[in-house]
Amino acid sequence: MSRALRTVSGRTVTLAHGGGGKAMKDLVDDVFVREFGGGGGGGAPGAPLEDQARLPLAAFAARGDRLAFTTDSFVVDPLFFPGGDIGTLAVCGTINDLAVGGAVPLYLSCAVIIEEGVEIDLLRRVARSMASAARAAEVQIVTGDTKVVPRGACDKLYVTTAGIGAIRPGVALGVHRAAPGDAVLVNGWLGDHGAAILAARGDLLLETALASDCAPLHGLVAALLAAAPGTRCLRDATRGGLATVLNEIADASRVGIAIDEARTPVRAEVFGLCELLGLDPLYLAGEGSLVAVVPAAESAAALAALRAHPLGAHAAAIGSITDGPAGRVVMQTALGGQRIVDMLVGEQLPRIC
Amino acid sequence: MKHVDEHRDPDRARSLVREIERAALQIPASVARPIHLMEVCGGHTHSIFRFGLEGMLPPALELVHGPGCPVCVLPMGRVDDALAIAAQPGVIFATFGDAMRVPGSRRSLLQAKADGLDIRIVYSPLDALALARRHPEREVVFFALGFETTMPPTALTILAARREGVGNFSVFCNHITIVPTLQAILDSPRLHLAGFLGPGHVATIIGTAPFEVVARRYGRPLVVAGFEPVDILQAIWMLVRQLAEGRAEIENQYARVVAPAGNAAALAAIGQVYELRELFEWRGLGSIPRSGVRIRAELAAFDAERRFAVPNAQVADPAACQCGEVLTGALKPSQCRAFGTACTPETPIGALMVSSEGACAATYRYGARLPVIA
Numbered sequence: 001m002s003r004a005l006r007t008v009s010g011r012t013v014t015l016a017h018g019g020g021g022k023a024m025k026d027l028v029d030d031v032f033v034r035e036f037g038g039g040g041g042g043g044a045p046g047a048p049l050e051d052q053a054r055l056p057l058a059a060f061a062a063r064g065d066r067l068a069f070t071t072d073s074f075v076v077d078p079l080f081f082p083g084g085d086i087g088t089l090a091v092c093g094t095i096n097d098l099a100v101g102g103a104v105p106l107y108l109s110c111a112v113i114i115e116e117g118v119e120i121d122l123l124r125r126v127a128r129s130m131a132s133a134a135r136a137a138e139v140q141i142v143t144g145d146t147k148v149v150p151r152g153a154c155d156k157l158y159v160t161t162a163g164i165g166a167i168r169p170g171v172a173l174g175v176h177r178a179a180p181g182d183a184v185l186v187n188g189w190l191g192d193h194g195a196a197i198l199a200a201r202g203d204l205l206l207e208t209a210l211a212s213d214c215a216p217l218h219g220l221v222a223a224l225l226a227a228a229p230g231t232r233c234l235r236d237a238t239r240g241g242l243a244t245v246l247n248e249i250a251d252a253s254r255v256g257i258a259i260d261e262a263r264t265p266v267r268a269e270v271f272g273l274c275e276l277l278g279l280d281p282l283y284l285a286g287e288g289s290l291v292a293v294v295p296a297a298e299s300a301a302a303l304a305a306l307r308a309h310p311l312g313a314h315a316a317a318i319g320s321i322t323d324g325p326a327g328r329v330v331m332q333t334a335l336g337g338q339r340i341v342d343m344l345v346g347e348q349l350p351r352i353c
Numbered sequence: 354m355k356h357v358d359e360h361r362d363p364d365r366a367r368s369l370v371r372e373i374e375r376a377a378l379q380i381p382a383s384v385a386r387p388i389h390l391m392e393v394c395g396g397h398t399h400s401i402f403r404f405g406l407e408g409m410l411p412p413a414l415e416l417v418h419g420p421g422c423p424v425c426v427l428p429m430g431r432v433d434d435a436l437a438i439a440a441q442p443g444v445i446f447a448t449f450g451d452a453m454r455v456p457g458s459r460r461s462l463l464q465a466k467a468d469g470l471d472i473r474i475v476y477s478p479l480d481a482l483a484l485a486r487r488h489p490e491r492e493v494v495f496f497a498l499g500f501e502t503t504m505p506p507t508a509l510t511i512l513a514a515r516r517e518g519v520g521n522f523s524v525f526c527n528h529i530t531i532v533p534t535l536q537a538i539l540d541s542p543r544l545h546l547a548g549f550l551g552p553g554h555v556a557t558i559i560g561t562a563p564f565e566v567v568a569r570r571y572g573r574p575l576v577v578a579g580f581e582p583v584d585i586l587q588a589i590w591m592l593v594r595q596l597a598e599g600r601a602e603i604e605n606q607y608a609r610v611v612a613p614a615g616n617a618a619a620l621a622a623i624g625q626v627y628e629l630r631e632l633f634e635w636r637g638l639g640s641i642p643r644s645g646v647r648i649r650a651e652l653a654a655f656d657a658e659r660r661f662a663v664p665n666a667q668v669a670d671p672a673a674c675q676c677g678e679v680l681t682g683a684l685k686p687s688q689c690r691a692f693g694t695a696c697t698p699e700t701p702i703g704a705l706m707v708s709s710e711g712a713c714a715a716t717y718r719y720g721a722r723l724p725v726i727a
Contacts, residue, residue: 203476277476280403335366335582337405339719 003046005029013118018148028146031123035131036110036141053142055107055164064166068103070094071162077351079126079157081200083193083212084287086159087129089353092216092287093238094163095137099218100234100290102173102225103165108134111145111160118156126157137216139163165218171225177232178253182321183299185292187220187306188265188314189213190242191284195270197352198277206276210269215288220311224290227305228298237289238353240344243282245291246329247343256324259341261334264318282331283344285352293321360581366409369586374411376590379597384547387415390592391682393535394552395422395710396580402719404582410589417682418712420534421552423499423527424451425704425711426635426680431527432457433666438494438525438657439470445488447481448496450474451708456701458668478510478524485514485522494657495524502554504528504646505619508626511648511655525657526648529633531555532563533644538681539571546682548592550585551577553607558623560615561605568601579607626652634667636704637676676703679712686716693717 006029008017016023038047060067074090084092091108098105110130114123134141192213199208217236225231233253235245242264250257266281274281288311294302299317306312324330329341359365380388392398398418401407407416420426432455439446439462446462453463453474466472471491475481478495485493497507507524514522531552538544551564556577567575574595578588588606595602605611626649633645648656657663670676673691678684686692686705696702698714705713 203480278399331405333403333405334363335361335404335406335409336363337407337409337582339402339405342718 003048005034005046008120011119011121013114013116013120013123013148015116015148015150018114018146024146027120031120031127032110032144032146035127036134036144053107053109055142059106060166063104063106063168065169066167068098068101068165068167069162070097071160072097073158073160074353075155075158075351076197076353077155078197078200079122081212082196082210084214085126085129086157087126088133088214089287090159090161091130091133091137091139092214093353094161095139095216095218096236096287098163098165099216099221100173100236101167102171102221102234103167103218104222105137105139105163105165105216105218107164108139108141109143109162110141112147113154113158114146114148115154115156116148116151123157126159133216137218168225170229173231173233175233175235175249175252178249178255178293178321179232180255180321180323181296182232182293183296183302183317184246184257184259184319184321185294185299185302185306185315185317186237186242186265187217187290187312189267189270190237190265190286190289191270191274191281192267192289193287194241194284194352195273199273206273208269208273210273213286213288215311217288217290217311220290220306220309223305223309224292224302228294228302230295230298231302232293232295235291237286237291239285241281241283241285242289242291243280243329243341244344246341247327249293250329251327253321254326256322256326257319257329258322258324258332259319259329260332263316265314265316282341287353296320360579360583362583365583366586369583369590370409373414373586373590373593376593376597377411377413380593381599384596385545387413388547388596389415389417389545389682390548390550390589391417391419391538391546392550392578392585393419393421393531394550394554395425395708396554397550397552397578397585398422398712398715399710400580400582400585402715405719406582406585409586414589414593417546418679418686418715419682420538420635420638420680421500421531422705422708422710423503423529424455424708425676426529426638427452427455427498427527427704428634428636429456429458429668429670430634430666432461433459433668434663435462435496435525436460436465436470437664437666438661439465439472441492441661443490443492444471445484445491445493446470446472446496447475447484447493448472449476449498452496452498454701454707455704456707458666478507479513482510482514482519482522485519489521491521493522494661495522497524497526497528500529500531500552500555501558501623504627505558505622508622511626511652512622514655515652520654523655523657523660524648526627526646528627529635529645530629530643532566533641534635534638535567537638537641537644539567539573541681541683543681543683546573547596548573549575550588550592551575551603553577553579553584553611556605556607556611556615558616558619561603561611561613564603568603572601574601574604576604577607577611579610636670637674637680639677671702674703676705679705686713689713
């Protein structure tokens with residue numbers, strides 16, 4: 001049974017588009033269902049809409065023995081930036097939260113809060129990039145919600161996604177599992193997303209070639225886990241950057257971590273921007289940045305697997321887990337000194353994702 | 354990045370450390386051990402911690418982190434005054450980001466922003482002037498902070514506002530000057546500092562001559578230093594060599610940037626816009642004569658202290674706080690009774706715990722924290 005998609009009229013979103021009536025159905029159909037597919041799971045766009053997505057348990061059972069479930073909200077400013085937009089971020093961010101648990105991401109939800117007055121074309125662009133990011137990552141956006149708030153009650157557009165996936169049998173990643181002697185790996189350049197957003201805001205009148213590293217990491221994670229099945233834990237280095245992730249691991253595992261500045265990959269442009277603004281690249285967000293703790297015996301295989309993947313070409317082993325004071329992260333500086341790398345206090349950059 | 358790399362060369366750093374070790378052995382026994390050297394400038398403090406320089410030095414040398422972080426020495430009363438201005442109808446209060454978390458007596462700018470005041474972070478005083486042009490119906494006030502380094506940009510912004518006839522822009526001036534403060538430290542009866550790393554950015558503006566008093570009257574060597582790690586190590590080596598040779602002179606390690614006479618155009622702008630205040634209060638150090646500037650009467654229209662009713666709040670430093678002793682080098686940050694317990698970067702009591710250039714925040718974040726039980 002199929003139906004024709006409704007079309008939305010007018011150029012901008014009004015409060016009527018959030019009212020639950022005909023205008024809202026027009027908007028949802030024309031913008032979201034058209035891009036995401038209908039019928040609760042990538043069905044034909046004209047499939048009937050229910051109040052929930054109905055997902056086959058077999059899809060999960062075929063891929064794993066546990067469900068992973070996560071949610072994230074996105075308020076990035078600006079909405080569009082080099083390397084992505086709020087839509088790609090909302091898809092990749094939630095996929096990555098599933099991926100670093102060792103899960104195969106399968107289904108996403110998408111809830112939007114729209115400020116009255118936003119152009120419908122802008123929504124269409126965001127929906128289109130969400131659909132294309134989801135397609136590329138082989139996940140489906142199967143349910144959603146649309147709210148419109150009066151002008152000034154939010155800033156243009158906020159997106160919330162939730163994601164559900166299946167964890168492969170035998171995979172047991174845990175932030176508490178790092179042990180002295182393990183190696184700490186990253187998949188490449190750190191802090192690109194944070195630096196790109198900062199440059200894109202235009203307050204600094206800087207021209208840079210920086211782009212967000214926003215990317216779905218589950219393919220890379222699968223390759224890593226195949227090569228290094230003993231991997232202890234994975235995290236994506238988003239808000240708070242590498243420094244925050246390492247502190248979380250050191251704290252949860254009650255271990256020390258020692259990293260080497262000279263082996264820590266930061267692009268010259270990102271480093272330069274940080275120098276200029278007094279920021280520390282260790283605290284800058286990436287959106288395609290993976291941190292892995294692997295047993296020493298699997299470190300070489302893990303590094304080779306990361307480097308063989310397009311998202312891991314610049315992967316590096318940056319340090320190791322130590323039996324130093326529990327919870328303390330120490331960096332050997334490129335100059336030969338040592339310093340503590342602590343948790344970030346307050347906020348280095350607001351509205352980065 | 355070439356420009357920066359040569360000043361971060363690990364081989365060069367190692368060889369300087371060896372030279373420092375060698376020269377330190379020659380320092381006569383009449384100089385008390387450990388030998389305390391103060392870096393005056395917060396920018397140096399930040400670099401020292403960030404690159405882990407302290408741990409590379411021989412144990413006979415100890416660095417003392419001085420008062421050169423403008424945010425750290427801002428007294429609570431001035432934060433309260435800033436909030437009083439920001440609370441007036443129609444005001445947009447523009448500030449550098451690092452002032453946001455400095456505690457006033459009741460709240461910080463960050464808390465006041467959350468409470469609804471229109472407080473905005475800018476990267477330059479010119480951004481604040483641009484805000485004033487964009488919002489002619491509002492009053493834009495720029496929170497001017499800093500030593501001689503940041504005086505010229507504020508001054509040029511005020512002059513630009515006058516030239517363009519921007520009538521809704523003013524400056525809450527908290528600029529301070531470093532030499533009287535150095536003298537206040539040198540006058541301290543408990544002085545135990547053997548020498549000083551001089552502030553490279555301030556010296557870029559004022560030159561090296563104003564520091565002569567340190568050598569002449571107080572008999573202490575001072576080396577004006579740049580901010581890259583190799584700069585700092587080289588300046589320490591120059592200081593140690595002076596001590597070993599029994600000299601007390603003003604030397605300039607940062608000659609690639611600092612001219613002996615300073616920057617004439619910047620000094621002219623400073624002279625045109627500011628005049629010395631009789632007294633200015635510093636957090637932890639009390640009132641120091643002729644250590645702050647205000648905007649000259651002929652530019653009164655751009656002076657927020659004249660445009661708005663400012664309460665001139667006098668607030669004593671918190672009792673638990675030993676910022677003064679830390680600022681003068683009498684105590685290390687970790688020896689303050691509040692360090693790491695009542696006073697942390699999340700809940701700072703003293704401003705030294707707020708700014709990344711503050712000695713306490715830097716020690717807490719990068720350096721020797723309270724011992725962790727392993």
